């Protein structure tokens with residue numbers, strides 16, 4: 001079985017893109033174009049249906065929306081500001097604006113999704129959540145929301161990641177969550193998802209699976225994107241205020257599973273003049289490799305071998321260390337509405353240092369991927385305005401980066417003209 | 418002596434059931450050892466009525482630790498769907514019970530459903546169980562299976578609602594696979610209450626053979642679960658023995674014990 005077979009079709013010919021239709025609701029089968037769906041065991045079918053119904057009801061319920069908005073304002077600190085990067089912009093000749101999700105409580109965009117799903121958990125009458133985590137950001141956000149709402153929380157984390165991110169393991173435990181090691185397979189994020197799904201199959205009647213990105217079976221990719229849409233909606237209004245009524249020329253975000261990118265893109269997808277660009281890690285570029293596959297409940301692009309065994313991703317950033325990508329991103333790549341590019345770990349380190357030194361903002365390694373792409377493309381972007389989703393802060397990454405950069409702390413990594 | 422593949426699984430199981438026999442469907446992870454087809458033949462000799470052949474996948478979300486470990490070991494040996502099918506072709510002539518392949522969907526999707534189905538049939542496989550393809554996604558696979566003459570076995574869970582259970586029984590081919598419990602595969606101290614309740618619900622709505630699996634770990638379990646259904650599927654209890662290094666004869670002996678317990682009723 002070595003020739004690629006029909007699963008290897010290139011991008012479908014979908015005709016002209018309808019800009020208003022992009023980033024709407026998936027169809028009844030949970031598909032965005034040819035991607036998405038609900039590839040799950042029979043035991044989970046009812047729960048996905050229940051979640052879909054609960055979310056539709058909640059999203060149309062002004063009381064639910066008011067409670068979530070209140071938490072986002074008073075607990076998370078929203079709206080997150082948009083910061084203009086004066087020194088960086090001058091240095092590279094591109095006007096760079098940052099959407100500051102790094103200033104959220106718990107330090108990243110993950111909390112937006114988590115609070116929405118935690119409220120949904122309560123609305124469904126469930127008392128327990130399970131979550132997966134890679135770097136620990138989604139796990140910490142889940143443990144935080146569980147503490148806030150008094151829910152039981154179990155976080156699955158690959159054994160390898162538990163060693164790499166020991167401090168986040170402690171944070172989750174301090175917040176009252178139970179952290180369980182995923183010791184099978186590659187012992188990283190994808191295996192943590194496997195373990196969370198295995199837990200859920202056994203406990204689905206009392207437990208909600210609090211998935212951390214725009215992936216998994218329908219309705220998760222859509223539901224998580226809607227919960228992250230607040231990033232894009234806020235940013236669109238903030239940019240218009242800042243730019244005298246104009247929109248940015250380009251919106252760029254890093255793509256792991258794709259939730260921060262989906263959140264910010266959804267605020268701009270209907271504006272044909274705004275280019276949308278996703279930055280994938282070179283070692284985890286599921287869209288870049290362009291091979292469709294099915295894992296963890298949906299059809300999307302997936303890193304795999306010729307027989308369909310899932311490959312391990314490799315990235316400097318644990319949060320992007322995932323061999324798949326959310327199905328809507330696969331569709332946005334298909335239609336051409338979003339362009340996806342892969343950046344290397346070296347480029348990411350340059351960007352990490354550059355933003356720290358020019359703006360006094362230490363980014364997480366994940367959004368440093370988005371900045372790396374802007375730095376690489378700065379000649380082509382000259383004179384344009386770029387909005388970048390600063391999805392998280394770099395505190396969690398400082399120990400790792402200090403091991404790589406040493407006492408010089410990146411002083412020799414100057415921006416090359 | 419090979420019969421046509423079309424409908425063979427259901428015809429065979431019905432005939433044996435209608436003859437008053439409780440059905441025994443043991444599982445083996447394809448490629449788990451170099452001699453895995455020896456084990457397959459020994460299980461047939463020990464009284465299996467059909468055999469499930471697991472096609473190992475990197476991310477088996479419906480499987481507990483034993484079958485995860487078995488899958489990993491098989492993959493580390495270099496097992497691929499192609500090597501499993503080649504091994505099966507070599508023994509097909511002396512295996513006189515139907516074979517049911519269990520891949521996860523990505524293995525099928527990557528090969529292309531038509532090609533996967535055609536190659537499975539060519540290797541003597543009669544039926545396919547894909548645990549991550551529920552009714553809603555059956556359109557991704559069923560047309561290819563039907564065209565190739567493969568029977569697609571569907572799984573029912575303890576919380577599947579009545580309407581859906583009826584539809585599922587109607588669409589399932591070969592037999593209906595009842596999942597005994599909420600959870601993944603793996604040995605348990607007890608199978609639990611839900612198995613009997615689901616088996617009774619299934620028997621009320623279908624005349625197709627009803628085989629109950631997940632958690633069946635001993636001869637006693639097998640007898641108790643089969644009492645409410647047409648038979649049992651046994652996986653982890655067999656694969657644990659293989660992983661522990663039991664010789665083929667010892668594992669086959671366990672299958673013979675299961676057979677004896679079912680026959681004693």
Ligand SMILES: Cc1ncc(COP(=O)(O)O)c(C=O)c1O
Nearest residue numbers: 256257258259260319366391392
């Ligand atoms: C700060 C930050 N950004 C991005 C990601 C990647 O996730 P997604 O692609 O879903 O936004 C993570 C994941 O841990 C993260 O912590």
